[in-house]
Amino acid sequence: MGSLAVSRLADDVDLSSASIADEVAAIARKDLAPLAAAIDAGSLYPQDLLRRLGEVGAWGSHQPRNGAADLRCAIQSISALGEVCGATAFMAWCQNTLVWYAANSDNPGLIAKFADQFATGQILGGTGLSNPMKSFFGIEKLKLKGKKVDGGYLVRGALPWVSNLGAGHFFGTIFEREDEPGGIVMFLADCSDPAVTLQPCKPFLAMDGTGTYGVQFRDLFVPDDLILAEQAAPFVKKIRAGFILLQAGMALGLIKDCIAIMAEVDGSLGHVNRYLPQQPVHFQDLLSDLEAETMAAARDPFNTEDSYWRRVVALRLRLGEASVAAAHAAMLHCGARGYLRSHRVQRRLREAYFVAIVTPATKQLRKMLQDT
Ligand SMILES: Cc1cc2nc3c(=O)[nH]c(=O)nc-3n(C[C@H](O)[C@H](O)[C@H](O)COP(=O)(O)OP(=O)(O)OC[C@H]3O[C@@H](n4cnc5c(N)ncnc54)[C@H](O)[C@@H]3O)c2cc1C
Numbered sequence: 001m002g003s004l005a006v007s008r009l010a011d012d013v014d015l016s017s018a019s020i021a022d023e024v025a026a027i028a029r030k031d032l033a034p035l036a037a038a039i040d041a042g043s044l045y046p047q048d049l050l051r052r053l054g055e056v057g058a059w060g061s062h063q064p065r066n067g068a069a070d071l072r073c074a075i076q077s078i079s080a081l082g083e084v085c086g087a088t089a090f091m092a093w094c095q096n097t098l099v100w101y102a103a104n105s106d107n108p109g110l111i112a113k114f115a116d117q118f119a120t121g122q123i124l125g126g127t128g129l130s131n132p133m134k135s136f137f138g139i140e141k142l143k144l145k146g147k148k149v150d151g152g153y154l155v156r157g158a159l160p161w162v163s164n165l166g167a168g169h170f171f172g173t174i175f176e177r178e179d180e181p182g183g184i185v186m187f188l189a190d191c192s193d194p195a196v197t198l199q200p201c202k203p204f205l206a207m208d209g210t211g212t213y214g215v216q217f218r219d220l221f222v223p224d225d226l227i228l229a230e231q232a233a234p235f236v237k238k239i240r241a242g243f244i245l246l247q248a249g250m251a252l253g254l255i256k257d258c259i260a261i262m263a264e265v266d267g268s269l270g271h272v273n274r275y276l277p278q279q280p281v282h283f284q285d286l287l288s289d290l291e292a293e294t295m296a297a298a299r300d301p302f303n304t305e306d307s308y309w310r311r312v313v314a315l316r317l318r319l320g321e322a323s324v325a326a327a328h329a330a331m332l333h334c335g336a337r338g339y340l341r342s343h344r345v346q347r348r349l350r351e352a353y354f355v356a357i358v359t360p361a362t363k364q365l366r367k368m369l370q371d372t
Helices: 003-041 047-055 072-082 086-104 108-119 130-136 232-246 248-264 266-273 280-298 306-334 344-357 362-371
Strands: 125-128 144-149 152-162 170-177 184-190 196-200 213-223 227-229
Touching: 003 047, 003 072, 003 086, 003 344, 047 086, 072 086, 072 232, 072 248, 072 280, 086 108, 086 125, 086 170, 086 184, 086 232, 086 248, 086 344, 125 130, 125 152, 130 152, 130 170, 130 232, 144 213, 152 170, 152 184, 184 213, 184 232, 227 232, 232 248, 232 280, 232 306, 248 266, 248 280, 248 306, 248 344, 266 306, 280 306, 306 344, 306 362
Parallel strands: 125 170, 144 170
Antiparallel strands: 144 152, 152 213, 170 184, 184 227, 196 213
């Protein structure tokens, strides 16, 4: 292929990515905005909207091609949703992560059965890697146990919180082998299996409309077709930067809206808000920095260099801290009008804390940076 043809191909890829992110942004503004309060209140899990987003390509752009992957469009799409609703941005991350697992699996049976259906939103779901991610960094022990049986494994145990779930949904998680010391296996859990129970959670500070459940496994039979990786440790090493970088979309969207909120009250309150130490311009500079760093890292999620991994972890820490700082500043800029339950700024503050506590949480990220 000549160089002109190659560059046209690259343009085509960029154009289609841009149009996916634009379509997602249009859906966010028109169809998601009126639902955001109900999602926040927990009275709505926006299943239909998530499927529609799948139809316009929101869950497919980051799948690897020829050994490389580009997460930029997926992150921009999550950010567009996050500008309007943090809970939906989180569900978008869950779905994109599920796609990321299937697309990186080397199990041909699993890929044939699920990769397309996850990427198009025909099947929804998420990820139960918080406990394994904490266990890899010495914070807690693995909660799921499994043993080999004919044609697959039997798995038992419970995970306290897994999101974007419901009947017919799947999620990726990890068990420790009881029959082989040190063996850990990553698999897809089928929420419709009778051996899986979804236990409703007590109300949260935010994120109640995200289809979040406690999940119990009572000797669940996991057939070979649902095994993402027989050796979970190298698989997690491969997918971990993507797992973390996709979370950037939640932070970037939220920070953008916090800047918008500060601008909205500038006309009436700017004369006194200018005495606050943190101004929208500070967050605009911070956002530009974080966006540039995220987009650079997102082009190269399979980079195996230690310095790259450290950069991703440090960036994720800054994204969580900047989310909380931006929402805090937006609250102070809004004053009493932001203290009304109906004002979105207090929702943004509650959502911002989630960015900082979802795995890898601020404290885990700080431990990881100290340990590496
Ligand atoms: C709304 C919501 C959605 C989430 N969705 C997912 C998801 O989709 N996938 C996923 O893998 N993780 C999910 N999590 C978990 C999340 O990623 C973090 O692991 C969690 O917020 C705690 O992280 P931490 O590092 O601060 O741990 P810590 O809070 O410091 O410690 C966590 C451990 O403390 C114990 N614990 C503390 N409080 C409770 C409690 N009230 N009930 C039970 N155990 C408790 C548990 O053993 C737990 O493992 C979700 C959490 C929330 C709040």
